[in-house]
Amino acid sequence: MFSQPRKVAFELPSWIGAFARKYTATGDIRRRMGFVIAAARKNVEEQTGGPFAAAIFEAGTGALVSLGVNLVLAQGLSFLHAEMVAIAVAQRKLGVYDLGGPGLAAYELLASTEPCTMCLGAIVWSGVRRVVTAACDQDARDIGFDEGPKPADWVETLQSRGIDVLSGIERDAARGVLLYYLSHGGLIYNSRRGNAQE
């Protein structure tokens, strides 16, 4: 007889709470990004996922709302990119499905690498008002990751929807984490570009 799980849950690594509590709110976007990149490195060091992190901040104060890391392999779900995790945790924490809804602060997403197609769409639906990225698409491709069928003008399309985009903040540091993952034998999953795994 047919059956399927009625509930799906995913869990963040045990180190995430203590790590996030080390962050102090700052108006300096480079320091915010430095914290996110450090989380991506920690995720590799702890072997809890891929070399990617993302976080939601209050854009005005720099207060941290949520910190997410890539959990695809750790949790066995292909959608668990860092951006998806950070957005879901923020929405549950604040009790809203729309972070851009009435009466809320303006929220921003910082991501250690530019978003893939899936995360690009998820950003639009999330309600965040600004996206800030470090490593670029090409840096991810250089180590074998694939960003998916993303429109070439994705930055402009976000801007036309009222979502600001700031790219390349602390790019070298974020690229360093990608190379660190590669040099430590990290698995480049989802690298078959839609073809059967070789």
Place this chain on the structure above:
Amino acid sequence: MFSQPRKVAFELPSWIGAFARKYTATGDIRRRMGFVIAAARKNVEEQTGGPFAAAIFEAGTGALVSLGVNLVLAQGLSFLHAEMVAIAVAQRKLGVYDLGGPGLAAYELLASTEPCTMCLGAIVWSGVRRVVTAACDQDARDIGFDEGPKPADWVETLQSRGIDVLSGIERDAARGVLLYYLSHGGLIYNSRRGNAQE
């Protein structure tokens, strides 16, 4: 002191198991799609979410693997489109993050409406080998939903990645569910195209 949920879970509606057990495996793609569209209608009737459903089948036998419905409002998470739910449930049920991995059957995703940008990306990462859709992007837009910044050539990009696409199967029936939702006062969330909610 900073804190955030360490675990995020979402739950499918209580009717989903009994509903899915009514399906009998069939080689007829129209009958498979009819089942998916009926689930979308049931989701509206039961007031458990938006007018969208998706399911994963074994492409060869037509056996059902997972059935998902839109849960954005019900579960308070903007990423819970029907396709995301069906993929996550299938991956957990089968214990793999890659439905296209070695030794597995070929799986296909049926969706009652063409995928948005987010779901397009998620489809690529999921490992499904075929996508079959009913209502088209324009049908969703006609009632006020928004598909996001999706490349115009998204069908070709899926095909170039080895994922077949079959569109417009039982389109009228699926469009009927969208109109049913609209006429019953269903909330068209995420319709602000990135601007502050009016």
